[in-house]
Amino acid sequence: xxxxxxxxxxxxxxxxxxxxxxxxxxxxxxxxxxxxxxxxxxxxxxxxxxxxxxxxxxxxxxxxxxxxxxxxxxxxxxxxxxxxxxxxxxxxxxxxxxxxxxxxxxxxxxxxxxxxxxxxxxxxxxxxxxxxxxxxxxxxxxxxxxxxxxxxxxxxxxxxxxxxxxxxxxxxxxxxxxxxxxxxxxxxxxxxxxxxxxxxxxxxxxxxxxxxxxxxxxxxxxxxxxxxxxxxxxxxxxxxxxxxxxxxxxxxxxxxxxxxxxxxxxxxxxxxxxxxxxxxxxxxxxxxxxxxxxxxxxxxxxxxxxxxxxxxxxxxxxxxxxxxxxxxxxxxxxxxxxxxxxxxxxxxxxx
Numbered sequence: 001x002x003x004x005x006x007x008x009x010x011x012x013x014x015x016x017x018x019x020x021x022x023x024x025x026x027x028x029x030x031x032x033x034x035x036x037x038x039x040x041x042x043x044x045x046x047x048x049x050x051x052x053x054x055x056x057x058x059x060x061x062x063x064x065x066x067x068x069x070x071x072x073x074x075x076x077x078x079x080x081x082x083x084x085x086x087x088x089x090x091x092x093x094x095x096x097x098x099x100x101x102x103x104x105x106x107x108x109x110x111x112x113x114x115x116x117x118x119x120x121x122x123x124x125x126x127x128x129x130x131x132x133x134x135x136x137x138x139x140x141x142x143x144x145x146x147x148x149x150x151x152x153x154x155x156x157x158x159x160x161x162x163x164x165x166x167x168x169x170x171x172x173x174x175x176x177x178x179x180x181x182x183x184x185x186x187x188x189x190x191x192x193x194x195x196x197x198x199x200x201x202x203x204x205x206x207x208x209x210x211x212x213x214x215x216x217x218x219x220x221x222x223x224x225x226x227x228x229x230x231x232x233x234x235x236x237x238x239x240x241x242x243x244x245x246x247x248x249x250x251x252x253x254x255x256x257x258x259x260x261x262x263x264x265x266x267x268x269x270x271x272x273x274x275x276x277x278x279x280x281x282x283x284x285x286x287x288x289x290x291x292x293x294x295x296x297x298x299x300x301x302x303x304x305x306x307x308x309x310x311x312x313x314x315x316x317x318x319x320x321x322x323x324x325x326x327x328x329x330x331x332x333x334x335x336x337x338x339x340x341x342x343x344x345x346x347x348x349x350x351x
Contacts, residue, residue: 005031026159033160041160065136065151066129069167071122077115078245078280086232087116093229094124094209097162100229102198102210106217107234110281113213114169116234121165126209130167133174144174145193152197155208162207171212172220191221198227242277243268249287257291261299266331270303273325274310286310300334307335319346 005028012021025044033041079087093100105113121128136147158164174190201208212228214220225231237245247264254262277283286309294301308314314335322332329347333340 030159033162038160063129063154065132065147066154066166067132069118069121069128069130071118071128074115074118074122076248077112077119078248079112079116080236080238080241082236083112083116083232083234086230087120090230090232091120091124094120094126097207099206101206101208102228103212104225104228104231105211105213105234106220106231107215108279109215110279110284111234111237112280113234114167117165117167117169117211117213120211124165124209126163126165128165128167130169133170136174142189144190148174148190148193148197152201155201156205158208165209165211168210168212170215172214172216191224195223195227198224237279239272239277242280242283243271245280246271246277246283246287249284253288253291257294257302259296259299260291260294260302263300263303263334266300266303266327266334267306269327269331270307270310277310298337300337304335304337319343323347 005024009021009024009028012024029041029044032038032044090103105116107113118128131151136144136151155166174194198210201210210228217231247268250262250264250267254260271277278286287306290302290305290309293305298304304314319332319336319338322335323329327335329340329343332338332343336343338346
């Protein structure tokens with residue numbers, strides 16, 4: 001910091017030039033933060049806040065393209081052990097602060113990529129900002145490139161870069177393979193801009209953590225993949241993992257439904273009989289809607305709906321077929337909504 005910075009601060013205060021005063025004060029705070037004196041940096045920003053000045057830190061930061069994401073009161077994140085270990089590794093890398101700060105999360109929709117980023121921000125004590133692609137993408141030729149450059153200018157202007165994570169959620173919207181895209185020239189320009197800005201960010205600001213997610217990894221630009229320090233695959237759920245997660249969802253949702261009866265054994269049996277299970281996000285919605293749509297007069301209707309959604313409509317399946325699938329007479333009674341004696345009689349008749 002130079003003497004002129006202090007003189008400018010006094011000058012802008014006398015002139016009542018609030019914008020210039022704010023920018024000068026932020027510059028001074030950033031200087032102290034850069035040399036490791038975060039205490040005085042935070043004190044300066046706090047004093048500005050008390051004076052009702054605009055302070056771009058934490059929850060007060062405002063931006064055209066960056067939106068702060070709330071990381072409080074998050075639901076528990078149900079991840080397989082392999083993915084959980086990778087997430088812990090990322091938190092360790094962030095805390096080590098050695099320049100390993102750019103990560104790519106790839107996987108199908110609903111596999112927990114975005115929620116994992118929120119948890120990483122919470123556990124590492126950082127503020128999370130998400131790039132708003134709705135405002136970023138412009139149909140006007142070349143404007144998207146300018147907007148991307150503007151985004152990175154905003155990222156580089158953050159007063160406490162070591163205390164934030166920037167999320168590019170579903171970055172494939174703007175960074176698909178330049179060779180295979182339909183509009184090679186325009187997509188090439190956009191992706192090249194991102195490559196250039198990421199390189200520039202690495203040179204100028206090694207503290208900011210960048211995490212991007214993609215549902216279309218196979219179509220992702222290979223040069224851009226190399227800009228990330230690590231890629232985490234979220235498509236690693238076994239059927240056992242999904243059944244365990246589904247049970248967690250059921251236990252959580254059933255608290256709000258007084259008219260249903262829990263049968264975990266039959267619930268897990270239905271999941272096991274399904275040829276395949278959807279990803280956690282879709283599975284969560286499936287269980288919730290099965291409960292929400294269930295008949296209040298029939299306590300096991302949610303299991304009927306779950307079976308019909310995952311395996312086959314119960315209207316098109318006989319009690320004998322259910323028996324062949326390994327369901328007991330009592331379980332068939334619950335699924336078909338018929339009495340135990342009726343199920344037994346039908347089974348004897350079909351035999």
